Amino acid sequence: MTLEDELRSAHEAFYRAFRERDMAALEQLWAEEAPVACLHPGLGVLQGRAAVLRSWRGILDHPKAPVLHSTNAHVSVLGTSAYVTCLAGRPGEPPRLVTTNVFTMERGRWRLVLHHCAPLAPDALKRRDARDPHEDPFRLN
Amino acid sequence: MTLEDELRSAHEAFYRAFRERDMAALEQLWAEEAPVACLHPGLGVLQGRAAVLRSWRGILDHPKAPVLHSTNAHVSVLGTSAYVTCLAGRPGEPPRLVTTNVFTMERGRWRLVLHHCAPLAPDALKRRDARDPHEDPFRLN
Numbered sequence: 001m002t003l004e005d006e007l008r009s010a011h012e013a014f015y016r017a018f019r020e021r022d023m024a025a026l027e028q029l030w031a032e033e034a035p036v037a038c039l040h041p042g043l044g045v046l047q048g049r050a051a052v053l054r055s056w057r058g059i060l061d062h063p064k065a066p067v068l069h070s071t072n073a074h075v076s077v078l079g080t081s082a083y084v085t086c087l088a089g090r091p092g093e094p095p096r097l098v099t100t101n102v103f104t105m106e107r108g109r110w111r112l113v114l115h116h117c118a119p120l121a122p123d124a125l126k127r128r129d130a131r132d133p134h135e136d137p138f139r140l141n
Numbered sequence: 142m143t144l145e146d147e148l149r150s151a152h153e154a155f156y157r158a159f160r161e162r163d164m165a166a167l168e169q170l171w172a173e174e175a176p177v178a179c180l181h182p183g184l185g186v187l188q189g190r191a192a193v194l195r196s197w198r199g200i201l202d203h204p205k206a207p208v209l210h211s212t213n214a215h216v217s218v219l220g221t222s223a224y225v226t227c228l229a230g231r232p233g234e235p236p237r238l239v240t241t242n243v244f245t246m247e248r249g250r251w252r253l254v255l256h257h258c259a260p261l262a263p264d265a266l267k268r269r270d271a272r273d274p275h276e277d278p279f280r281l282n
Contacts, residue, residue: 035217037226039239042262045226047215074188076176076254078245081222083255085178085186098180100241100257104219113217114224116241118259121183 003082007075010110011084011101015070021060027053031111034104039116041097052115066090068097080105081113087120096120144223148216151251152225152242156211162201168194172252175245180257182238193256207231209238221246222254228261237261 001009010029017025030036030049038052039045040059046052059065072095073086081104087095102114142150151170158166171177171190179193180186181200187193200206213236214227222245228236243255 034219037215037217037224037241039226039241039259042260043239043265044228044261045213045215045239047226072186074178074186076178078175078222078243078254079220081219081245083178083243085180085188085255087185098184098186098259100178100180100243100255102219102224102241102243104222113219114226114241116226116257116259118180118257119183120185124184 003077004075007077007082007084007103007110008073010103011070011073014101014112015068019067023057023060026056029112031104031106031113033106034113037114041117041119071095082110088117144218145216148218148223148225148244148251149214151244152211152214155242155253156209160208164198164201167197170253172245172247172254174247175254177254182258182260212236223251229258
């Protein structure tokens with residue numbers, strides 16, 4: 001198994017744990033020694049394992065939590081750390097979210113240290129190379 | 142200078158280059174050997190130095206590109222890589238964006254490998270601990 005395969009597998013395990021509402025698996029995935037942080041769509045930054053896991057417990061218990069699949073996962077290795085970018089969405093629907101997962105090697109295993117998930121504009125993938133040049137590039141206006 | 146100071150300085154240099162429309166400084170900040178990626182608010186994933194720098198050239202040249210300051214920067218070191226989370230906004234306004242910057246050590250210098258910037262909901266910072274339990278946690282509905 002290449003490093004890239006290992007990371008792809010850890011990344012998929014994260015989405016599987018989310019889909020299966022498997023809190024024990026999520027607890028295993030998140031790092032225990034390295035500093036962790038989590039950014040849920042539209043929300044601020046949660047720092048530290050306790051706050052991050054508390055938020056995931058809330059999401060897994062939530063009646064409206066979505067069932068998400070990761071697509072277009074792209075693995076980039078940085079020595080003993082790595083990041084994975086992907087799109088995410090419900091099965092059969094266009095992706096509505098874009099995610100960065102950062103992993104680090106902890107006791108011989110890739111573990112998640114940062115999850116940053118954010119909304120993807122409905123037309124983002126179509127128009128990436130054909131944006132109106134006068135449009136606000138950060139959509140702040 | 143501690144590692145954390147070095148990273149805070151690299152992170153601030155990124156926002157300064159953005160504010161000063163200094164493309165040469167941005168080119169120096171982004172890694173040349175490690176794999177790079179960039180996620181602008183609402184948009185998909187740009188992979189590779191050429192695509193990432195092209196997007197920044199477009200932003201710096203854009204008449205509506207915002208002048209942004211980083212606040213609440215939080216540095217997390219992972220050996221020879223690191224991530225910094227922050228809020229970002231215009232001076233004197235509440236933050237409207239939330240960012241993850243990932244750095245890696247390249248030839249003795251911290252260089253940017255990933256920038257993921259995303260919209261922050263206007264009420265996100267106020268209500269983080271007081272969300273409606275029936276609200277869609279991913280705002281997909």
